[in-house]
Amino acid sequence: MARSISTRRKIIVTLAAWGVAFVIFFPILYMLITSLKTEAEAIAGISLIPSFTFENYVEVQTQRDYFKPFLNSVIISVGSTLVALLIAVPAAWSMAFSPTRRTKDILMWMLSTKMMPAVGVLVPLFLIFRDTGLLDTRVGLTLVLTLVNLPIVVWMLYTYFREIPGEILEAARMDGASLAGEIIYVLTPMAVPGIASTMLLNIILAWNEAFWTLRLTTSSAAPLTAFIASFSSPQGLFWAKLSAASTLAIAPILIMGWFSQRQLVRGLTFGAVK
Amino acid sequence: MATKQTRTLARLMMAPAVILLLIWMIVPLSMTIWYSFQNYNLLNPMTRGFAGFFNYEYFYTDPAFFQAISNTLILVLGVLAITVIGGILLALLLDQPIFGQGIVRILIISPFFVMPPVAALVWKNMIMHPGYGVLADISRFFGLQPVDWFAQFPLTSIIIIVAWQWLPFATLILLTALQSLDEEQKEAAEMDGANFLNRFWYLTLPHLARAITVVILIQTIFLLAVYAEILVTTNGGPGYASTNLAFLIYRTALLSYDVGGASAGGVIAVILANIVAIFLMRAVGRNLDR
Numbered sequence: 001m002a003r004s005i006s007t008r009r010k011i012i013v014t015l016a017a018w019g020v021a022f023v024i025f026f027p028i029l030y031m032l033i034t035s036l037k038t039e040a041e042a043i044a045g046i047s048l049i050p051s052f053t054f055e056n057y058v059e060v061q062t063q064r065d066y067f068k069p070f071l072n073s074v075i076i077s078v079g080s081t082l083v084a085l086l087i088a089v090p091a092a093w094s095m096a097f098s099p100t101r102r103t104k105d106i107l108m109w110m111l112s113t114k115m116m117p118a119v120g121v122l123v124p125l126f127l128i129f130r131d132t133g134l135l136d137t138r139v140g141l142t143l144v145l146t147l148v149n150l151p152i153v154v155w156m157l158y159t160y161f162r163e164i165p166g167e168i169l170e171a172a173r174m175d176g177a178s179l180a181g182e183i184i185y186v187l188t189p190m191a192v193p194g195i196a197s198t199m200l201l202n203i204i205l206a207w208n209e210a211f212w213t214l215r216l217t218t219s220s221a222a223p224l225t226a227f228i229a230s231f232s233s234p235q236g237l238f239w240a241k242l243s244a245a246s247t248l249a250i251a252p253i254l255i256m257g258w259f260s261q262r263q264l265v266r267g268l269t270f271g272a273v274k
Numbered sequence: 275m276a277t278k279q280t281r282t283l284a285r286l287m288m289a290p291a292v293i294l295l296l297i298w299m300i301v302p303l304s305m306t307i308w309y310s311f312q313n314y315n316l317l318n319p320m321t322r323g324f325a326g327f328f329n330y331e332y333f334y335t336d337p338a339f340f341q342a343i344s345n346t347l348i349l350v351l352g353v354l355a356i357t358v359i360g361g362i363l364l365a366l367l368l369d370q371p372i373f374g375q376g377i378v379r380i381l382i383i384s385p386f387f388v389m390p391p392v393a394a395l396v397w398k399n400m401i402m403h404p405g406y407g408v409l410a411d412i413s414r415f416f417g418l419q420p421v422d423w424f425a426q427f428p429l430t431s432i433i434i435i436v437a438w439q440w441l442p443f444a445t446l447i448l449l450t451a452l453q454s455l456d457e458e459q460k461e462a463a464e465m466d467g468a469n470f471l472n473r474f475w476y477l478t479l480p481h482l483a484r485a486i487t488v489v490i491l492i493q494t495i496f497l498l499a500v501y502a503e504i505l506v507t508t509n510g511g512p513g514y515a516s517t518n519l520a521f522l523i524y525r526t527a528l529l530s531y532d533v534g535g536a537s538a539g540g541v542i543a544v545i546l547a548n549i550v551a552i553f554l555m556r557a558v559g560r561n562l563d564r
Binding site for chain 2: 010011013014016017018020021022024025027028030031034042043045046087088090091093094095097098100106108110111112113114115116117118119120121122123124125126127128147150151154204207208210211214215224225226228229231232239242243246249250253254256257258261262264265268269273
């Protein structure tokens with residue numbers, strides 16, 4: 001008896017949850033469906049069954065050269081993540097394993113730089129970039145995104161490194177391991193998962209960053225955020241093509257995001273919620 | 275000896291990150307402050323000079339400034355209200371046994387990974403378009419006049435889009451916090467005859483308090499800076515109806531080429547963000563001691 005009630009309840013809750021999930025996911029689903037329609041179908045009223053044409057995907061490449069902004073996005077997001085890791089791993093490492101009285105203050109100060117609104121420094125950065133020829137270059141944008149995300153990278157790595165037990169280090173030292181040996185054979189293997197999730201989250205953040213990528217590029221270094229924004233001009237209806245370009249732009253990150261849900265919570269709350 | 279060596283090494287390892295962030299923080303910010311007291315327009319760069327507080331006065335007496343401030347506040351508070359309340363309800367729903375829970379979770383979290391220009395354009399064209407959007411089709415089906423969202427309710431439309439992007443974030447964090455609630459406590463409360471509302475009010479909500487604080491503070495930082503969603507939908511209009519502070523500064527800087535005025539606006543934005551930041555730092559800092 002009790003069992004049948006709980007099963008019925010589970011079915012009701014399931015239906016409610018799937019209903020809500022469908023509504024929330026609908027814009028993405030509809031974008032995917034529209035990308036498989038012809039332009040005429042795309043504006044012909046709701047229909048969830050497209051004619052499954054792939055011409056939009058072909059045209060986004062042949063007419064708008066999709067691959068160029070895609071490559072820019074990959075280079076800028078992966079590049080800025082790798083540079084940030086290169087700077088942040090040693091810093092987080094030393095803060096986690098040889099903390100001083102000031103470690104906490106330094107961490108808080110780093111976090112505070114993240115609070116600075118981008119518009120607050122838009123003018124000087126734009127002028128510096130213009131005068132140094134960094135405007136609309138991948139190097140310039142990589143540099144900015146590295147700095148923008150550096151505090152999050154340090155913080156995330158720090159919360160991961162701090163969980164590596166210190167006793168293991170002592171045991172290794174007892175066994176006569178040198179400092180280099182300690183780092184290579186003991187700490188690195190334990191740190192790799194933390195570094196990997198930090199990398200994943202940071203690539204997602206850099207890929208979707210939509211202030212600096214829009215303002216500091218015009219064409220040659222423009223990543224996907226700027227490419228998609230260029231579809232906003234009102235002339236002509238090209239929703240099917242917009243949908244195809246959008247689907248291609250979000251697909252890799254959506255899939256990465258699905259795999260990094262838990263790390264996301266931890267990374268974006270600076271370890272405050274796990 | 276060894277400890278001294280280790281300490282030096284630790285400092286060296288920290289140096290690049292600290293120095294880079296120091297430069298990143300100090301150089302552009304001091305330039306912004308400097309420019310904010312300068313008479314400097316990129317269209318006639320010859321007439322530069324000290325302007326005193328003129329830029330602040332100009333920015334402050336511009337009616338658009340107050341509208342932008344109030345739009346910023348409405349946008350932040352509106353999105354916070356929707357995402358926090360919606361997030362709590364969704365987290366409570368997802369915390370129960372469901373068939374296909376993993377897939378439901380994936381569907382609900384997805385909007386968070388959609389880049390802002392895509393989110394805004396999909397909503398603008400495919401969902402809210404007064405002629406061909408899904409909402410217009412639904413209105414016509416019920417014999418109603420379709421709503422021209424971005425002309426009639428520009429700010430509300432942007433709130434809806436931004437809330438759609440952030441609801442998954444709030445849900446995910448609140449759900450994570452909810453799942454750490456002690457099962458035994460819940461059962462004990464149930465045994466004692468506490469009904470659902472009582473349990474929610476006296477047990478669940480206090481348990482979620484910290485996660486809610488974190489959600490509010492982190493979202494506020496990002497919501498104060500909403501930009502791309504406005505750029506690709508309303509472009510701040512009609513008039514200044516959907517211009518927030520970030521967008522107003524962008525307009526002043528890159529459309530009117532007014533370096534001084536935009537910098538004054540930038541300083542105001544930094545001050546506002548800092549007020550929020552102080553609260554966030556306290557919450558996160560307290561957490562660090564645990």
